[in-house]
Amino acid sequence: MMASEKENSQLFKSLFIQYRISKIELFNTLDQIQLVGPGSLSISLVTACFVGFVFTLQVAKEFLYFDAVSLIGAVLTIAFVRELSPVLTSVIIIGRVGSCFTAELATMKVTEQIDALYLLHTNPVIYLVLPRILASIVMLPMLNIFSFATSLASSAFICFVLYGIDPVLFFLSSFSSLSLLDIVNSLLKTIIFGLVISIISCFWGLTAKGGAKGVGQSTTSSVVTCLLTVFILDFVLSYLMFSNLESSIKTL
Structure with missing residues (x-):
């Protein structure tokens, strides 16, 4: 009878610990979403x-020289949605969020907080890495959409103020060249970038060693590696996604 009560007590304790851990992981994920998304929105938009x-x-001005006003919105839209918005948004996330991921995890590593998680029977990958990966994958495409819309609006403003181009003409040209496939590919790019950035950042953080100097070295290596990887991936993905597509402005 006593053994049965002891087993029930241990089972209840184990379930309670698992519940607390899952609850903490949920809060941790929400914190990372706040950091990656709303926390990075203002700098992304600026x-x-x-x-x-x-x-x-x-x-x-180059298109005005060739009297190709109707192509300005289309060309800018293609450049923003396919390349500039995904890449620049990812670069901002690398500098602001990726470096933060690495610095936090590296500090925990050199101060042996990671080892303490093992003693608590908590997997550091699930507890620390997975929430950061999920936050990056979910929020980076959203930031990309906001950045794309902001870039288009700012382009229309400059065209109107400096060159007297009617915003209606600009957006007609823009939307006529914008396709659903371009938007999907742009979002897919940012999902892949978010996955790669978060994994690389967390990897450098978890492998840090050497005290405060090691934290700084890991953070620097993380940022450089993420930047190079994103630029290389952008070329590969652009080639695979857009090389076989027909011209988006040939009917304009």
């Missing part, structure tokens, strides 16, 4: 706005 300003400033 960057997208000024990139739109600069890129439009350089492109629009």
Whole structure:
């Protein structure tokens, strides 16, 4: 009878610990979503706005020289949705969030907090890495959409203010070249980028060693590796996604 009560007590304790861990993991995931998404939204929008300003400033006047006003919105839209918005949003996430992931996990590693999780029978990958991966995969495509919309709006503004191009003409040209496939491929790019960025950042954090100096070295290596990987992946994905597509502006 006593043995049965002891087994029930241990079972209840185990279930209670699992419930507490799952509850903490949920809160941890929500915290990471807040960091990656709303926490990075303002800097993403500001960057997208000024990139739109600069890129439009350089492109629009060249098309005006050839009297191709109807192509300006289309060309800018294709550039933003296929390349600039996914890549620039990922670069911002690398600098702001990826470095944070690495620094946090590296600090936990060198201060032996990771080892303490093993003593508590908690898998560090599930408890620390998985929430960061999920947050990056979920929020990066959303940030990409906001960045794309902001870039288009800023481009239309510059075209109207500096070159007197009617925003209606700009957006007609823009939407006529925008396809659902471009949007899907752009979102797919950011999902892959988010997965790669979070995995690389967490890997460098969990393999850090050497005290405070090791934390700094791991963070630097993480950022550099993420940037190079994103640029290489962008070329590969762009080739696979867009190389066989017909021109989006040939009917304009």
